Amino acid sequence: MLSIENLSVTIRRPGRQVAALSGVSFAVRPGEVVGLVGESGGGKSMVARAVVGLLPGGSHATGRVLFGDSDVLRMDDVALAAHRGRGVAICFQNPRGALSPTRTIGKQLVDRLATHQEMSGERAREAARELFEAVGIRSPQRRLDAYAHELSGGMAQRVMISLATGCAPELLIADEPTTGLDVTLTREILRQFRHAADTDGRGVLLISHDLASIAEVCDRVVVLYAGTVVESGPAAQVLREPAHPYTRALLRSVPDVGGRPVVATPGAMPLLTEAPHNCPFVARCAHADGTCSSRRPATVPVPGGGEWSLACFHPQTRPLDAGLPQPSHTPAATGAVTAGADAKPAVLEIEDAHVVYRSRFGSGGHHALRGVTLRLGPGETLGVVGESGCGKSTLAKLVMGLVAPTSGTVTVAGQALVKQPGRARPRGRALRWARTRAQLVFQDPIGSLSPRRPVGDSIAEPLRAAGLSPAQRAERVTAVLDRMELDRSILQRYPHELSGGQAQRIGIARALVGEPDLIVFDEPTSALDVTVQAQILDVIADVAADADRASVFISHDLATVRGFADRVVVLYLGRVVEEGPVDVVFDTPRHPYTRALLGSAPRLGGTTGSDGEAVELVKDLEEADAATGCPLAARCPFVTDRCRAEQQELQSYGESRAACWRVPELPALIGRQAVTP
Amino acid sequence: MAELRTVPDGPAAAPVVVPGGDRDSRFARRMIIAGASILSVVALVAVFAPLLSQWGETEIDAANTLVAPGGSHLLGTDGNGMDIWSRVLYAARLDLGIALAAVALAVVVGTLLGLVAGYFGGWLDDVLMRVVDIFQSFPTFILALAVAALLGNGTINLIITIAAVNAPAYARLVRAEVRSLRELPFVDAAITSGASPVGVLWRHLLPNSLTPVRVIAPLNCGWAMLTLAGLSFLGLGVSIPEAEWGAMISLGAADVVGGRWWTSVPPGLALFVCVLGFSLLGEGLQDRANAKRR
Known part of the structure; x- marks a missing residue:
């Protein structure tokens, strides 16, 4: 159906030239889901733009993009208009941005149906309702009259899918459809695409930077690097024993919940100005030799691999994990650290903290944290996980003294950073100094x-508050730059000149330079590409291991937390639902929510979670209401009247604590659920 | 527009070229160059006025009043026998000087007010913004007239008047910018790094909130010049013997009716060219800023 043949796109603008794609070829057949993966800058979105005939200004394209038997690159405006909508439809990464803010989503869908399917108003509305139902939108009739801003991210992405599928396109393109969505939603959304391929026989081109998460629903995957296809083949095969060193690097960069260590690949993707004459991965490849840097490998089939092909002189055959150090579980060390921490004064103490954001107009407000109690000693690393909206970022701001608790107390290194009920706080210079004792590494580097x-200047900022002279500042800054393995010339550069990885190293350098007692990492790698993410995780693991400092690592991604946290806290709607040593919580989760989170997390090999024991939540987050009783009551498959009525407190179960009274019964309940779905 | 090259390998090998991508920025660059050139010429004229004219700014050739262009008076003389060409050149000094000084003052005052109001919010923001509202609710020129009448004549007072009229716009612009910047992580980063409020404002918010100011200020110089000319035309600006385009137009207005066009048209043209220069520069900067944002 879609066949891309030797597509090259060069973008020429005054003063710069970028070889976005260099000789890309692959096909998508009806009823097939093809995953297009690679890091940003690899050319994934450029392929999508070429397929819908939306190449950016200044593009010079060669090759062919055959859809049916016509070439999209050479279509005139009339043919393109028919091609878009009926032929291909696209779901964008930012669904809320792609929906018009001033028209109801129902109207937008009806408009499309009227234009492309020539439906009358009444019939179109009926069809729209059915489409909403098909993508799992509950009470579709009511949702038709909603505006884009009233939808959550997951709901908006569902609306986008219904918009895209509504015109019955032969090919559906999804550009990073689940980036920014929570794990529990990601699976659900990806299943919608699988569904579109299976039931309607559409071709689906799924674009993602995360190979492991999309592999489950893909028939085949195509791996792009620097505008070239380095490997393509059946998803299961490529995922199990990837042959191209880059594919292997991609997979090894992603931490998984099983505790497999991350292996970082040095370097970054090159920005090519012309089609490469050698292997574009040569500078980062451990297997590279003279041939790799002088000639560009041709794309050849893997012997006996069916549709599997790759462009590499040194294909790898060993399984991915061979030769890697096995995950080292050191529960003894964890215990020792915790025990030691109790003796020393705590670095961070949070007592029953509530945070309510008052709404600006009238009464009411958003209850972001509902009674969180935490204690962290020097040298300890605490992982905080939960879905978006669970209060993770509020917790970070609370610790940093950027928001004040509505009730309860927060103490960092023995001092209060914000006004809190019944406590004095330092002022002026003393406050500025106290603030530098805790440092934050941000999500957006x-x-x-x-x-x-x-x-x-940014790195030296905490030293300024400490009253150091410019010479002393410069000395400390260079020392910390060395630790971050950054060149001194970077000090004169401006943030927009940096790559994401460099910027995050600068962010960590700023956090470290004043030698604080506590560093909070707030989703420090979620905005980075996977191979860069692995490099930064290495740096963070090193920093978090400093014995005299406590760290808090906040993430929506369970796997990254497992890598180096001693203890982990699971947050749900502002409450701690489970807490314990990291390996205990990951290996024997107690709370249904923790089980659901772990069950949705992608694992290498294409399977997810601890199979059979996974809990499936019954609804999306936005439908949950946590006013009384257990916060999970609305979504928990094992809910009872007692759950709805009683507030759940943390209770000890073995080494960990969970806020659920049904924990002892859960294994049996899950077994029954598996039998009668 | 599409540049199609033929390549021996047949039609599939011919590149498909998507035009565009740089037209906007090229056009913006031309506008900036044109505006800057015009203004440079005006500035040079202002500096070298004595070398470019044989008569002084207020020198009176009593024997030759209201003579037509030509001869020893390139653009003729006015009713007092002063040389129009010389006065048009000399006037560039005052017009350019007052406009630039007034806008500079407006930028400084407006930016400071906007920074403080935007960062601290609360009652301070309310008070400052209501004052700005009052200033902005008067038609610009009426306000300028009122302030000018209140302060009286004189170059310094003119600068203050024109700055007072323009400062509220900067206060609003900077306040809006600061309010959105305040929510960005780098401000939180500065606070948690122990920066004092003044440090956050001065080192972080100020440099980042000046982008729109840089774009508006050149356009504003053009408007300031027109306000100045208008005030002078009404007799509230520069006092008569000094050369200023608005005042010259006003002085010659009666003669134009009598067919002696040269008394008012040359200063009018000079004003036009100068304002055009500022407009081109401002628009060009604005387009370039927009192109960068995309």
């Missing part, structure tokens, strides 16, 4: 650096 100041 570039946005957390002042755009119009050289990064050297």
Whole structure:
């Protein structure tokens, strides 16, 4: 159906030229889900743009993009208009941005149906309702009259899918459809695409930077690197024993919940100005030799691999994990650290903290944290996990003294950073000094650096508050740069000139430079590409291991937390639902929510979670209401009247604590659920 | 527009070229160059006025009043026998100087007010913004007239008047910018790094909130010049013997009716060219800023 043949796109603009794609070929057949994976800058989105005939201005394209038997690159405007909508439809990464904010989503869907399917208003509305139902939107009739801003991210993505499938396209393109969504939703959304391929026989091109998460629903995957296809083949095979070193690097960069260690690949993807004459991965490849840097490998089939092909002189055959150090479980060390921490004064103490964001107009407000109690000693690393909206970021802000608790107390290194009920806090210079005792590493590495100041200034900021002279500051800054393995020339650069990885190293350098007692990492790698993510995780693991400092690592991704946290806390709607040593919580989760989270997390090999024991939540997060009783009551498959009525407190179960009274019965309940789905 | 090259390998090998991608920025660059050139010429004229004219700014050739262009008076003389060409050149000094000084003052005052109001919020923001509202609710020129009448004549007072009229716009612009910047992580980063409020404002918010100011200020210089000319035309600006385009137009207005066009048209043209220069520069900068954002 779609056949891309030797597609090359060069973008020429005054002063710069970018070889976005160099000789890309692959096909998508009806009823097939093809995953297009690779890191940003690899050319994934450019392929999508070429397929819908939306190449950016200044593009020079060669090769062919055959859809049926016509070439999209050479279509005129009339043919393109018919091609878009009926032929291909696209789901964008940012669904809320792709929906018009001033029209109801029902109207937008009806418009499309009227244009492309020539339906009358009444019939179109009926069809729209059915489409909403098909993508799992509950009470579709009511949702038709909603505006884009009233939808959660997951709901908006479902609306996008219904918009895209509504015109019955032969090919559906999804550009990073689940990036930014929670794990429990990601699976659900990806299943919608599988469903579109299976029931309607559509071709689906699924674009993602995360090979492991999409592999489950893909028939085949195509791996792009620097505008070239390095490997393509059946998803299961490529995932199990990837042959191209880059594919292997991609997979090894992603931590998994099983505790497999991350292996970082040095370097970054090159930005090519012309089609490469050698293997574009040569500079980062451990297997590279003279041939690799002088000639470009041709794409050849893997012997006996069916549709499997790759472009490499040194294909790898060993399983992915061979030769890697096995996951080291060191529960003894964890215990020792915890025991030691009790003796020393705590670095961070949070007592029954509540945070309520008052709404600006009238009464009411958002209850972001509902009674969180935490204690962290020097040298300890605490992992905090939960889905978006669970209060993770509020917790970070609370610790940093950027928001004040509505009730309860927060103490960092013995001092209060914000006004809190019944407590004095330092003022002026003393407060500034106290603030530098806790440091935050932000989710958005570039946005957390002042755009119009050289990064050297940003790093030195905490030292300024400590009253150090410029010479002393410079000395400390260079020392911390060395630890981050950054060149000194970077100090004069501005944030927009940095790559994400460099910017995050700068962010960590700033956090470290004042030698704080506590560093909070707030989703430090979620904005980075996977191979860069692995490099940064290495750096963070090193920093978190400093014995005299406590760390809090906040993430929606369970796997990254497992890598180096001693203890883990699972947050759900502002409450701690489970807490315990990291290996205990991951290996024997107690709370149904923790089980659901672990069950949805992708694992290598294409399977997910601890099979058979996984809990499936029954509804999306936005439908949950946590006013009384257990916060999970609305979504928990094992809910009883007692759950709805009683507030759940943390109780000890073995080494961990969970806020659920049914924990002892759960294994039996899950067994029954598996039998009668 | 599409550049199609023929390549021996047949039709499939011919590149498909998507035009565009750089037209906007090229056009913006031309506008900036044109505006900057015009303004440079005006500035040079202002500096070298004595070398470019044989008569002084207020020198009176009593024997030759209201003579037509030509001869020893390139653009003729006005009713007092002052040389129009010389005065048009000399006037560039005052017009350019007052406009630039007034806008500079407006930028400084407006930016400071906007920074403080935007960062601290609360009652301070309310008070400052209501004052700005009051200033902005008067038609610009009426306000300028009122302030000018209140302060009286004089170059310094003119600068203050024109700055007072323009400062509220900067206050609003910077306040809006600061309010959105304040939510960005780099501000939180500065606070948690122990920066004092003044440090956050001065080192982080100020440099980042000036982008729109840089774009608006050149356009604003053009408007300031027109306000100045208008005030002078009404007799509230520069006092008569000094050369200023608005005042010259006003002085010659009666003669134009009598067919002696040269008394008012040359200063009018000078004003036009100068404002055009500022407009081109401002628009160009604005387009370039927009192109960058995309």
